[in-house]
Amino acid sequence: MTRIAPTEPETGEAPAERRAPRGAGPSGSPRQDAAFSGLALGASLLILVVLAGVALFLCLQAWPVVGAPAEEFYGGEGFLSYIWPLVAGTLIAAAIALVIATPVGVGVALYISHYAPRRLAKPVGYVIDLLAAIPSIIFGAWGASVLAPRIVPLYDWLGAYLGFIPIFAGPASATGKTILTASVVLGIMILPIITSMSREIFQQTPVLQQEAALGLGATRWEMVRMTVFPFARAGIISSVMLGLGRALGETMAVTLVLSGGPFNPSLIQSGNQTVASEIALNFPEAYGFRMNELIAAGLVLFLITLVVNMLARFVVSRYKEFSGANS
Template sequence: MGRGSSPPPPPGLGSGPGGSGDSSDPATPEIRSGTSRGDLVYRWVLRGISWSIIALFVGLIVLLVQMSWEAWSHYGLGFVFTNQWNPPLEEFGAAPFLVGTLVTSLLAVLLAAPIGIGTALFLKEVAPTRIAAVLAFLVELLAAIPSVVYGLWGIFVLAPLMREDVQPLLSRWLGPETFFANALGHLFTGLAYPFVLIGSQFGWTDVSLSILSENMQRLSQGLMDGPPMGLGLLTASLVLSIMIMPTITALSREVLATVPDSIREAALGLGATRWEMMKLALLKTGRAGLVGAVLLGVGRAMGETMAVTMVIGNRNEIPTSFMHPAQTMASVLANEYGEASGLHLSSLAAVGLTLLMVSLIINLLARGIIRYLEKKA
């Protein structure tokens, strides 16, 4: 493979100080290893491939910008926060999908992060080594199941279960006119009121307490409102949380493994129980890394397409209830991109670019945190 790439076969021992004076080479012979003709070719091939990969990535972003240009010039950056999506009327704005993506990812991570980190702790500290190895492998398998299979399971197993059992229960306990919804409404009002007061001082907002309370009540009453359909925001979040849990577990395990044993032993030596040791030595020391792991989980959840597309119900409006069908940035692309044209296509590309930017930022943040931690350790 390498032999063909360098026409005059390099002399076997030709790169030493004595042998590097190839008569055909006009340049002064450098006195260091790694300057044979073959090395030069090898280095330039690697460099060439590296730059073509970099160019590929830059090209991906440039092409997306170019494709979405029409939408940006039509709507401006406000496109991202505009709440409309009506292909027949050519009205486009990404807010419904932005909300869908953020809500599903956050809910999924709220469910998956504690379990993921807890599992990592269990595998690292509680379980016997052999059992831990088997369980860790099983978790890895969970991560290897293709997204579309989760989606299949989501539609035919989870969605009926949600429709028949879980959602009726949820709306009975947390739905409109329940103690939970009322209390939540008061809580939201209380939380928001100071901001409204501050805002009114500067003339930004002009909302009376009663109107605020009414709005907050409407929000909280609606959270679990709606007919139990099975498909929707809540189901999508559940599937997502199952999908990102292995990612969070695996990354947390890596973070926990970076905590030196000496810290662990110091805690135990001072008479800490195992749980106290975990709190003091692992969770505290590894805090930043665990945050990074969870953020990477969020990033994964945001980009997840198939499983979400299959269970979210696909409705292009901002959902006001967890029972409602919704749409994420990824799922609208999967649903509409193949048949779109003109401004519709360009708007979809703009949605894609937004999704890409959000994912890249989240991932950069997560990696930054992890790298910072590694440097400190």
């Protein structure tokens, strides 16, 4: 992008002697210019303030947790033993959601960008975007009342035949309201994120490269593997990371689907809980120290998602030079 020579210094402080003759002519006065750029800068700084505020107020409200005696915590054994099952549940649910959503999401993106008939590709993309627009509470209600009862036979089967693996230890939950169901719902929710981001990058793959591959006799899959995937690698990774961030912080779907409880290694039994869901379930009735405790849990969640997002950004910037997808 070529830079435009501005009519005054970038800082927005217009020199007084260059004032327009009649103040505000049709082109405006320097003072208005300064005011406008000041406004824009102010709005930007407001974002800085807000984010600092998020961190500050969460820390202030979470502060009483530090150094509080262990008996005061929920469960009575200190903050660490309160938070680790929640963090574990959050990570497990998000990880399973990713395992489900990544292949399907990338597959759908590939379908839209390279496999679907031209006329179909656009409406299909729109339909997948609709999936992203459905509010999480509706996914939660759907998961609890439609998916959970129907998935019970699968859990029974898993418990009966794969029960020797600890994560499928039976007896399976009779309601289906387990962390695995919650993960499936989470997977469905992050699928459109992965799809829409990957699709956009797939579509940017240089056409010449694709045609060259096809011209050399590659099948369509070989073309995709040799030109599209290398080009889009960073984009796929960052879309997956974005999905992960969403899955970690998603609240209502888990709250409604999971009948939570203490940590349970078996995915097909009730139990486990995520940080976000724990907060949503308990915050409305919380007061005093319990509230500080929940805010501290929120701070932990914030830090986890922050790390994930940073990681995504780091990955993207590392691959940036190999792909034009993130410029």
